[in-house]
Amino acid sequence: MATTTPRSLISGWPAWSAYAAALWSLGYGLLGVAWALGAPGFPWGASDPDPDGALSILAGATPRPGGWWIAAFGVLGAILALTLAHTRRRGQGLASLTPLLLAWPSAAVLIVVIPDSRLMMGVAYSPLLAVAPLFDLSLGGTTLADAWPWPVVNQLVCVLGGLLLAAAALACQRRRRDACRTCGRTGQDGWTAPEAAARWGRRAVYIAATVPLIYCATRWCWALGVPLGVSKEFLVEGARDAPGIWLAGAYLATFGAGGGVLTLGLAQRWGEVFPRWILGLRGRRVPPLLAIIPATLVAITITVAGMTYIRGAIAGRFSMSEWGAWLPETFWPVWGGALAAAALAYHLRRRGQCRYCGQGAGDRADRPSPQPVQEGPLR
Structure with a gap:
């Protein structure tokens, strides 16, 4: 109602x-x-300031x-x-x-x-x-x-x-579609039902957490002086032209790996209820937007970056002898798409009953505790 x-x-x-x-x-x-x-x-x-016009499509x-x-x-x-x-x-x-x-x-x-x-x-x-x-x-x-x-x-x-x-x-x-303007439900949930979203969302989470590891491996190796996917001269020249660049690359890789770990929370209990070790918040429910907004923004930025590398590969700007510098990034649109899907699945599981159309009263996939708590849409 x-x-x-x-x-x-x-x-x-x-x-x-x-x-x-x-x-x-x-x-x-x-x-x-x-x-x-x-x-x-x-x-x-x-x-x-793009020096050679290799980045922007315009x-x-x-x-x-x-x-x-x-x-x-x-x-x-x-x-x-x-x-x-x-x-x-x-x-x-x-x-x-x-x-x-x-x-x-x-x-x-x-x-x-x-x-x-x-x-x-x-x-x-x-x-x-x-x-x-x-x-x-x-x-x-x-x-x-x-x-x-x-x-x-x-x-x-x-x-x-x-x-x-x-x-x-x-x-x-x-x-x-004569659906609810706020939650989009029509009474026939199908793939958007919480149980269905939990299934396909879990697969999306695992893909999003796995894809960046290839990129992370190359940058961590470079920071240690191991020329994985590139020549030794590539590392030496990069360090000479921009001191600290490989440490910055390792930072970015760690940033991506950490994001992959956080992505797992979109399909885990600790992504819905703050863990015990978070003082002041432990046991409280995680606001859905606290996970959905960052995941969506990251999905957009890494997809955009991956598209840039794909355009460069199509234009022939890269060499296979230095594949570590560009090939892992061409898989980022897969990472971004999977992350966006995982965030959508998380939203579908957590949204509960709509305060405006009344649908979803029986959804329980967003309730990690025995107490029946209902939430409004994306607040």
């Missing part, structure tokens, strides 16, 4: 996401106009005509988002599906195609760069400002726009 529980800003995302996506599109389109008219800050091409773009193209796509994106907002029922024929068929690929382009591996580097290295001066680590002179120049910050802006558009498409899709 549906309830009249007031919706919070977060749980009310189906109502406002399309309008937010339209505002984002118009705002970014106006930036495109400004860049085309000569304003500084065009984030690709000559103003991008490395060859210029303010003209690039800015005008951005403006045009911004207008079209706003129209598309508003169309999604006002699509209420399932229509007949292919024409009724056109907004969704355009929205999902557009969101994917903004989230995983336009950004590049520097987005992941910025996220992963920021903690290390913040404390590097305390331990006298030069890291080749790289600073936080170097890790987050405007072209990389712009990638975050594009990811935000893609997420808003994806949310608008999902809300539209739920309206067409």
Whole structure:
């Protein structure tokens, strides 16, 4: 039975996401106009610090005509988002599906195609760069400002726009299916039922925890002076050009391995109830978003980084004699996809009864204790 529980800003995302996506599109389109008219800050091409254009798919773009193209796509994106907002029922024929068929690929382009591996580097290295001066680590002179120049910050802006558009498409899709706007249930759960999600989610967790280990092995070996997958000269030259770079690589590998361990929590009891050794929190339930949001963001960044290496491999920029420097990264989209699936499964198991449509009252997969505790959607 549906309830009249007031919706919070977060749980009310189906109502406002399309309008937010339209505002984002118009705002970014106006930036495109400004860049085309000569304003500084065009984030690709000559103003991008990418030295040889090997990272960004838009490395060859210029303010003209690039800015005008951005403006045009911004207008079209706003129209598309508003169309999604006002699509209420399932229509007949292919024409009724056109907004969704355009929205999902557009969101994917903004989230995983336009950004590049520097987005992941910025996220992963920021903690290390913040404390590097305390331990006298030069890291080749790289600073936080170097890790987050405007072209990389712009990638975050594009990811935000893609997420808003994806949310608008999902809300539209739920309206067409006459599903609950908040939880997406229709009364026929199928693969989204907690028991089913527990099965396929467990497989996704194991894949997400295993795939990065090949990359981790290479970087740990390099830090120890073992040229796994590369030549000895590769290690010597890298250490000479950027002292401390292999220690930084070992840090990143440890960061990835630690993330793999945390990924296991998406299918384990300690991922739902804080373990005993966490003072002040032990025995309490883990808020679902505490696991879902980081897992989703990491899934996006590592998928983006993996796509960058795949583009480089297709373009012939890498050598098989130095396979350790690039081949493990080409499997990162598998890692990212598995992590995203594991986070989705975790959400489906933990969501409990919907406060707005009343469905899910019998779900028990999210209850690690004998006490029947119910949760609202993604709070």
